[in-house]
Amino acid sequence: MSAQLLLVDDEPGIREAVKDYLQESGFSVQVASNALEGWEWMQLNTPDLVISDVMMPQVDGYQFLKQLREDPRFQALPVVFLTAKGMTGDRIQGYHAGVDAYLPKPFDPDELVAIVENLLARRAAKAASTGEDGETPDLAELANQIAQIKALLTQRNAISQSPAPFKIDLTPREQSVLNLVAEGLMNKEIARRLETSVRNVEKYVSRLFSKTGTNSRTELVRFALEHGLAK
Numbered sequence: 001m002s003a004q005l006l007l008v009d010d011e012p013g014i015r016e017a018v019k020d021y022l023q024e025s026g027f028s029v030q031v032a033s034n035a036l037e038g039w040e041w042m043q044l045n046t047p048d049l050v051i052s053d054v055m056m057p058q059v060d061g062y063q064f065l066k067q068l069r070e071d072p073r074f075q076a077l078p079v080v081f082l083t084a085k086g087m088t089g090d091r092i093q094g095y096h097a098g099v100d101a102y103l104p105k106p107f108d109p110d111e112l113v114a115i116v117e118n119l120l121a122r123r124a125a126k127a128a129s130t131g132e133d134g135e136t137p138d139l140a141e142l143a144n145q146i147a148q149i150k151a152l153l154t155q156r157n158a159i160s161q162s163p164a165p166f167k168i169d170l171t172p173r174e175q176s177v178l179n180l181v182a183e184g185l186m187n188k189e190i191a192r193r194l195e196t197s198v199r200n201v202e203k204y205v206s207r208l209f210s211k212t213g214t215n216s217r218t219e220l221v222r223f224a225l226e227h228g229l230a231k
Contacts, residue, residue: 002028005122006047008038008064009082010056014105018051018082021109027116035059039067043210046073046202049119051112054083054094062097069098072215073206078119082107168211168229177204182221182230 007025009015012033032038034056047177050068054061060079068074080101081094089104115202170178173194180190181206187201194201205217212229214220224230 002026003048003116004028005029005116006030006032006038006041006045006050007030007052007111008035008050008056008061009053010034011053014053014082017091018109018112022113022116028051029096033065034174035067038064042074044203044207046106046199046206048123049078049116050084051080051116054081054090062093063095065097065099073209078123078124080112080115080119081177127147168227170208170211170229174204174208174211177201178220178224179230181205181208181217 005022007015007019007022007029009018009031015031015033019031022029030041030045032041035052036059038050038052039059052061052064056064059067061083064078065081065084068077068079078100079098080103081099082103082213084105084107094102100119103112103115143214165221176194177190180193187198187205191198191201205220209215212220212223214223221230
């Protein structure tokens with residue numbers, strides 16, 4: 001399966017030219033004409049890498065990157081900036097904001113492809129060293145989340161005796177994933193249980209975060225138990 005890239009650029013000509021070149025290079029590319037559109041798409045999808053212009057109306061690249069880095073789902077997501085601004089100070093600002101690579105326009109599309117391939121290879125290597133789904137980069141944090149979920153489960157009866165009235169629309173598969181998260185299972189185990197891919201599980205967990213307004217598995221489980229959503 002080819003890597004899924006999200007390309008965010010408000011200039012139609014550049015956007016389509018870069019998209020075509022990346023697709024010819026074997027990538028699957030989703031485009032967005034601005035950061036708001038890109039963010040909306042990412043609420044239901046998790047790309048392997050984001051390529052974003054910096055100078056955009058409403059929400060610029062720096063603000064978009066800040067939004068990504070503040071969301072637990074996208075903190076480790078590789079991001080490449082494309083911009084007409086090539087001054088050293090602007091590049092430093094981008095790196096401080098958490099960008100992984102910075103390519104000033106005009107650029108050689110082969111260089112962009114090389115950067116993308118390098119970042120994806122590094123991400124794959126990191127995932128291989130921490131677990132094939134890459135969801136356990138910090139073993140101490142993972143152990144802490146599992147411990148918190150188990151603690152919540154021991155309190156389940158007390159929490160769910162009188163759940164607050166709440167209505168949320170979950171698909172059958174989202175409900176299944178939520179139930180397994182509430183059992184303390186991680187994405188790889190859930191994928192095995194539901195006979196699906198880890199990437200699909202990640203998408204469902206992301207949707208559950210979005211629908212419940214939570215940012216971590218522990219918060220999600222607590223929310224589900226308090227509102228009687230986990231079965």
